[in-house]
Amino acid sequence: MTTKVLRLNVNGEDTLVPVGPMATLQEVLRDKLELTSVKVGCAQGGCGSCSVLIDGELRLACLTPAEAADGCTVTTLEGLNESNSIVPIQQSFIENYAAQCGFCTPGMLVATKALLERNPKPSRDEIIEALSGNLCRCTGYLPIIKAVEDAAAALSGKQSA
């Protein structure tokens, strides 16, 4: 098995990671770099718990061959935590009780961040569409939708309805 050394920028740091040919980005982030916000809900693209940003785009780490991310900038929730812009989103999740067991929460936060970056004032339907790849087994989604609505309102500086 040939090992290749990937050049990644993960959460703002340049990193060299040796990987085998079948490795996924999920394995690299979670197992090698110990970024455990990247969950493994299904490892086949069905749950969104492994959501990360690759060059700023929302991606599923489990469906991304590690080699495909060579030379890319990868941001996980740990990286977003270092920027202040995630705080209002997290605050809104807390205030709306949008996390119960919390397993889906990192993926939800990353997906929300990606949505609000490209669409700061999403409609309810646009929020639902943006989160449609993220499963939650606990909350029934309503608190999460409300949390995203409130976060969007807070970030765009207007009063939440």
Add this chain to the structure above:
Amino acid sequence: MAKLRGTGMAAVNYPTGMHLGGDPTQALVHATTTGNFVVTLSSVDLGQGLKTVLAQIAAEALGVPFETVLVDTGDTDTGPHCTGTFASRTTHRAGNAVVMAAREARKVLLEVAAEELEVNADDLVTDGEGSIHLAGAPEMKISVTDAALAAHFVQGKTVSGRGVYLKPMSPMDPETGECDPDSTHAHACTVVEVEVDTETGAVAVLSIKSAYEIGQQVNPALVRGQIVGGAWMGMGHALSETTAPYYPAIDHAPRDFLGYVMPGAAEMPEVECVVLEHPTETGPFGAKGIGEMVANSPIPAVVNAINNALGVRITEIPVTPEVILRALDEKAASAA
């Protein structure tokens, strides 16, 4: 072909806890040097908010601020015994154990404070904000922190308490089958409106409205979290979630989220609920369990709404589009 609307209702009486072969939960409470309180348990928070609820219960029983209570549910190997988080039992069982332990710890706390203030412990009260004072004389006071420090470093006492709640085993009467299997009952009723597409068999759930009677609510926001999450789960069980088919062999059962289909955020209607509070004598501050029942009544309510819309009698779940179209075919055939 049409889109038909229907309304369905279902009610549930749900037991809190089981008697098993005797069903205990134990709790230990102690004060740290700074007057924070640690509640040690083996009961497990699954995300429903058990730690928050037990911290509230402990704070109330101790008479100290919620923020100063830490609930440690870390380790079932080393913690006090709990049979587990199931049967909607944990707020009830662990809550009762925590109340008992907190009351014992509070007694020591007041004795320590009394010695520092040189008064009678029976005359002391807590203000719930971190102070202990003489009843009727708020200026005669000591902070919980100073009392805890005095206990540790001056008086040499542990401000601590032990609690247990045991639901004893209830043998069944061999003649009548009668026994006392649980600790109290919670109640709920759910009304669901659906719209069924008779061409595709697709069901849209338009609204889920419920009334719950769960004794004293400890934390209304967490209760609503359970109700909304449960409504969604019930809807999923009613319409799509199943581990079948097992034919022609078990390996044909769904093994992933592509085969095991849950409703998504887009399918979720608004959920309305009212919560009635009739405190139960057996519960901590009157609380009953709400854990599992939230996914119960929505299931038959959805199925009844479908039956109401179509004039059919489907009695099995999940009611997939295939089941609906077959039921409509049968209805048409029997009418012909």
